[in-house]
Amino acid sequence: MSFLDSIAAGLSLVGNFEAFAALFVGVLIGTIAGAIPGMSATMAVALTLPFTFAMEAVPAILLLLGVYKGGIFGGCIPAILIKTPGTPASSATVLDGYPMAEKGQAGKALGMALWASCTADLISNLSLILFAGWLASFALNFGPPEFFTLILFSLTIIAGVSGNSLLKGALSAMLGLLLATVGLDLVYGTNRLTFGDPNLMGGLNFIAVLIGLFAMPEVMSMVWDPKPHEGKARGLGSDSVTFGEYKRCFRTIVRGSFIGVFLGSIPGIGAAPAAFLSYSEARRKSPNKANFGKGEVEGVAASEAGNNGVAGATLIPLLALGVPGDVITAIIIGAFMIHGLQPGPMMFVLNKDLIYGLFIGLIVSSFFLFFIGSLAIRLFKYVADIPRGVLFPGVLVLCIYGVFAVNNNIFDVGVMFVMGWVGYVMLRNDIPAAPFLIAFILGPLLENNFRQAMLMSGNSPEILFRGPITWFFWFLTLLTVAAIIRAGIRATRSMRSKPGAG
Amino acid sequence: MQRIKRQSLIGIASIIVAAVLMFAIIPTWVSSPSNVRNIVLSPLFWPYILSGLTVLIGLGLVVTGFFTTDPVEPEQPAISGGYGRLGILAAIMTLTMFALPRLGMVWTSMLIFAATAFLIRTSHPRAAIICAITVPLVLYGFFAHVASVAIPQGNYVRLP
Numbered sequence: 001m002s003f004l005d006s007i008a009a010g011l012s013l014v015g016n017f018e019a020f021a022a023l024f025v026g027v028l029i030g031t032i033a034g035a036i037p038g039m040s041a042t043m044a045v046a047l048t049l050p051f052t053f054a055m056e057a058v059p060a061i062l063l064l065l066g067v068y069k070g071g072i073f074g075g076c077i078p079a080i081l082i083k084t085p086g087t088p089a090s091s092a093t094v095l096d097g098y099p100m101a102e103k104g105q106a107g108k109a110l111g112m113a114l115w116a117s118c119t120a121d122l123i124s125n126l127s128l129i130l131f132a133g134w135l136a137s138f139a140l141n142f143g144p145p146e147f148f149t150l151i152l153f154s155l156t157i158i159a160g161v162s163g164n165s166l167l168k169g170a171l172s173a174m175l176g177l178l179l180a181t182v183g184l185d186l187v188y189g190t191n192r193l194t195f196g197d198p199n200l201m202g203g204l205n206f207i208a209v210l211i212g213l214f215a216m217p218e219v220m221s222m223v224w225d226p227k228p229h230e231g232k233a234r235g236l237g238s239d240s241v242t243f244g245e246y247k248r249c250f251r252t253i254v255r256g257s258f259i260g261v262f263l264g265s266i267p268g269i270g271a272a273p274a275a276f277l278s279y280s281e282a283r284r285k286s287p288n289k290a291n292f293g294k295g296e297v298e299g300v301a302a303s304e305a306g307n308n309g310v311a312g313a314t315l316i317p318l319l320a321l322g323v324p325g326d327v328i329t330a331i332i333i334g335a336f337m338i339h340g341l342q343p344g345p346m347m348f349v350l351n352k353d354l355i356y357g358l359f360i361g362l363i364v365s366s367f368f369l370f371f372i373g374s375l376a377i378r379l380f381k382y383v384a385d386i387p388r389g390v391l392f393p394g395v396l397v398l399c400i401y402g403v404f405a406v407n408n409n410i411f412d413v414g415v416m417f418v419m420g421w422v423g424y425v426m427l428r429n430d431i432p433a434a435p436f437l438i439a440f441i442l443g444p445l446l447e448n449n450f451r452q453a454m455l456m457s458g459n460s461p462e463i464l465f466r467g468p469i470t471w472f473f474w475f476l477t478l479l480t481v482a483a484i485i486r487a488g489i490r491a492t493r494s495m496r497s498k499p500g501a502g
Numbered sequence: 503m504q505r506i507k508r509q510s511l512i513g514i515a516s517i518i519v520a521a522v523l524m525f526a527i528i529p530t531w532v533s534s535p536s537n538v539r540n541i542v543l544s545p546l547f548w549p550y551i552l553s554g555l556t557v558l559i560g561l562g563l564v565v566t567g568f569f570t571t572d573p574v575e576p577e578q579p580a581i582s583g584g585y586g587r588l589g590i591l592a593a594i595m596t597l598t599m600f601a602l603p604r605l606g607m608v609w610t611s612m613l614i615f616a617a618t619a620f621l622i623r624t625s626h627p628r629a630a631i632i633c634a635i636t637v638p639l640v641l642y643g644f645f646a647h648v649a650s651v652a653i654p655q656g657n658y659v660r661l662p
Contacts, residue, residue, distance in 0.1 A: 171559045181552070187545070190532075193528075195531055222622050390619060390624060393618035394633060401638075401645055401653075405651045408652050413598070454540070455543065
């Protein structure tokens with residue numbers, strides 16, 4: 001199938017009202033959710049997932065991708081207007097966005113955030129289209145030992161970089177892997193940790209675990225400390241961004257986009273570090289570096305380009321290798337599975353039309369984002385005024401309906417509640433939840449590939465070192481562990497050297 | 503030092519959980535066929551390996567918790583009535599599990615919504631009551647009539 005044939009096949013899947021409407025609604029929901037302080041893009045995608053069960057695969061996935069992209073952009077609106085990032089990825093936007101709002105230039109800051117976000121989103125989507133296919137064709141040579149080492153590497157990096165401590169990240173991943181062993185054994189079909197309960201034979205419901213870990217702790221945090229609204233929304237001001245300013249910041253935007261693409265394609269890093277790295281690079285290279293932190297429009301452009309550059313790139317490992325790069329792509333992999341699809345290299349062979357359909361949808365999403373973003377900037381006040389005392393009980397009820405709808409099983413609601421408390425305890429103890437969820441998803445794959453490799457080799461572990469690909473991933477795993485340990489030791493030393501430490 | 507102690511406590515808790523898994527739960531609740539020739543392929547292998555690794559990580563947390571001299575950030579101040587509210591939320595969740603099959607999802611959700619809204623001291627009680635009634639009904643409409651999900655109706659009042 002030629003490139004043009006693939007595009008035509010993709011277009012035949014997405015070239016209908018339902019698909020584009022789903023994408024549009026997704027971007028709209030994401031932008032609104034991202035703009036509500038306390039709701040994150042992750043929570044928005046998780047809560048939207050149950051609504052996609054009754055949909056066809058392509059509109060369902062486009063809806064979720066739209067929520068993802070909208071959510072990442074939407075976070076910048078409260079970051080600029082009320083100094084409260086809607087999502088962690090928008091934290092860097094506060095640095096210059098809010099000082100601009102204080103100077104009466106909120107409209108300009110939001111305008112630049114929108115232009116930078118859409119440009120970065122487009123660059124990220126194009127990178128996805130360029131690299132995912134190439135990576136997938138390379139990954140077609142992978143067998144069980146290669147997949148085992150790849151997943152091991154992904155888990156190592158996710159556990160290492162998701163929180164402040166490698167050990168806590170590793171503990172979180174280990175708990176996720178342990179939880180993934182619940183259910184019938186993959187090879188022999190015997191019971192594992194089912195405690196005689198037939199509800200556990202199929203393993204724990206992924207959606208219940210996911211919503212429990214990511215949405216419920218937010219409700220619990222609100223119950224622990226019921227806070228009213230934070231901050232006061234500022235007016236947009238009369239200034240708006242000009243083409244000259246966009247042109248001046250274009251280089252920064254492109255640089256930030258590529259930083260986002262690079263960091264986004266590595267599992268586990270996420271949008272917030274990309275935004276901060278892009279911001280610091282922009283400040284280092286800018287002739288206006290003295291203005292950074294005091295309301296420099298280039299700072300807003302850099303941070304928004306950095307975090308939006310991640311959005312398309314996180315789909316590279318997801319689509320090409322079947323490895324979710326972050327929590328949101330972990331949720332999206334769940335949507336693929338619910339619709340009977342398994343992301344990975346074989347998808348580029350068996351479902352090429354779907355892959356190209358998603359690519360087309362993603363490109364269109366950048367334009368939808370621009371349109372919806374322009375409206376959202378003006379209508380933010382109404383979104384920000386949703387009282388938290390009504391929002392969070394609504395989230396709780398939505399979680400119950402959504403989790404029940406997966407299997408029509410009340411047991412899953414119980415699993416969600418229990419996982420909610422687990423997630424809350426983890427939150428209170430600075431144990432990152434992302435490695436838990438990703439390990440929970442990758443656990444069966446890791447074990448299955450390991451056991452297949454052992455069966456292939458007659459139980460010889462040498463097969464795990466059988467060729468350059470496995471060696472490459474072992475090397476990367478060791479390098480990651482060494483780098484994280486080194487960074488930890490350095491951080492400890494620098495803290496010790498500070499006066500008053502200890 | 504509170505945070506450091508907490509890290510060690512997390513480590514100790516992980517070791518205890520892993521030990522309980524290794525010595526009590528896995529031997530009892532993971533069944534393996536008798537004809538498995540190699541331990542590597544046994545259904546027991548993976549849970550034991552993961553429990554063992556959890557012990558190692560727990561030890562790492564204990565050691566780093568006791569011996570590092572990291573300056574610790576101040577502990578989050580205890581919020582007045584925080585534990586009490588969390589206890590009430592836990593009770594709401596437990597009651598939900600009992601109420602869902604008996605009262606039905608819509609009526610239970612209305613009660614949960616209202617209870618949670620007042621638990622978090624909503625400053626908009628009227629809006630909360632209106633939403634407590636409308637949100638579960640709208641969700642019921644979507645899931646039951648659009649997504650064709652059999653929402654539990656309970657034993658008392660059934661919705662169309």
